[in-house]
Amino acid sequence: MEYTEIDDAIGRNGLRLVLTAGVPGPWGESAKGILRVKKIPYLPVRQNAGQHDEGLLGWTRQTSAPVAMYQGERPRSGWAEILLLAERLEPQPALLPAEPGERALALGLAHEICGEQGLGWTRRLMLFKDAPVERNSMPWKYGCDDRGSVEGAEARAVEILDLLAGQLHRQHEAGRRFLVGESLSAVDIYWACFSNLLVPLPHAQSPMPEMIRNAYGSWRDAPVDPALIAHRDEVFEAHLGLPQEF
Ligand SMILES: N[C@@H](CCC(=O)N[C@@H](CS)C(=O)NCC(=O)O)C(=O)O
Structure with a gap:
């Protein structure tokens, strides 16, 4: 997968997804899976596992991955926040039951x-x-x-x-x-x-x-x-x- 570096991603629009590069981190793979099923396009952004990255900290207020950055909205780094953002951006197919x-x-x-x-x-x-x-x-x-x-x-x-x-x-x-x-x-x-x-x-x-x-x-x-x-x-x-x- 091709990754954009954090400094380049900050100025971009749309949905950017910070991911741990080179490994199938289960939180990151889940976020990618949700976006794939909903056909939501995103720009993959590099995080390196185990690094305390001040650039990532400044942009997303934390240092883990995944993080969904949508337009100028707040960072979303929790699994539920990312899921609910995806549900909002593309309600179908719904990935949470309505009942x-x-x-x-x-x-x-x-x-x-x-x-x-x-x-x-x-x-x-x-x-x-x-x-x-x-x-x-x-x-x-x-x-x-x-x-x-x-x-x-x-x-x-x-x-x-x-x-x-x-x-x-x-x-x-x-x-x-x-x-x-x-x-x-x-x-x-x-x-x-x-x-x-x-x-x-x-x-x-x-x-x-x-x-x-x-x-x-x-x-x-x-x-x-x-x-x-x-x-x-x-x-x-x-x-x-x-x-x-x-
Ligand atoms: N913040 C996420 C969990 C994310 C998470 O645990 N990410 C780990 C995956 S192992 C990570 O980024 N590890 C690499 C690191 O912290 O440098 C959530 O609560 O849903």
């Missing part, structure tokens, strides 16, 4: 995948558990000073995987193909992209650096229900496109 109960369920499951103490967060705590927590480093930004959460990360990730498997099986029993409701939602996209942190897609489908593949795939006996993997494969093939480009 309030199902919408709350979708947002709750999305938090359990993307939010603080969610699947991505706890999986990252597992990966960084022995890393020094230096100010502005990734372990510092992403909660490794909370040693209780680091110790409990694996158990928490197992709980969330059980939750998702149970939800998918209930949907299948009701004759539904997706994690929530009757059609593709953001939850399916989040699950597909975050599954890479547990069972990485094969190299031909996701040519990530070997070091990242080894880290993502390091939880050898991760209890991921085969139905969840079959589901992510379907979501990638039908909606997100393969190979991943990052």
Whole structure:
């Protein structure tokens, strides 16, 4: 994927999406997936993993990726903010159910995948558990000073995987193909992209650096229900496109 540098992106109009270059970061891949499904064009902007970039900080008020910068509006770096911006810019296809109960369920499951103490967060705590927590480093930004959460990360990730498997099986029993409701939602996209942190897609489908593949795939006996993997494969093939480009 071709990236514009931050200094060049600042003066541009339209939607700019800051992404971690060269890796399939699950938050970034999810944002890209949402924009792809909705056919919303954007300019990819480079962030380098683990760098404390003052230019990015000045522009987006934080140093992680993804960040959606739309026209002169405020920066949106949280998964829910990015999703709601995309829903506003292009309402169809809707990626949140219209029915309030199902919408709350979708947002709750999305938090359990993307939010603080969610699947991505706890999986990252597992990966960084022995890393020094230096100010502005990734372990510092992403909660490794909370040693209780680091110790409990694996158990928490197992709980969330059980939750998702149970939800998918209930949907299948009701004759539904997706994690929530009757059609593709953001939850399916989040699950597909975050599954890479547990069972990485094969190299031909996701040519990530070997070091990242080894880290993502390091939880050898991760209890991921085969139905969840079959589901992510379907979501990638039908909606997100393969190979991943990052
Ligand atoms: N702010 C996002 C989470 C973004 C996030 O965790 N990004 C990580 C992905 S591993 C990142 O940018 N890491 C690289 C870095 O911080 O340098 C949200 O709350 O939805």
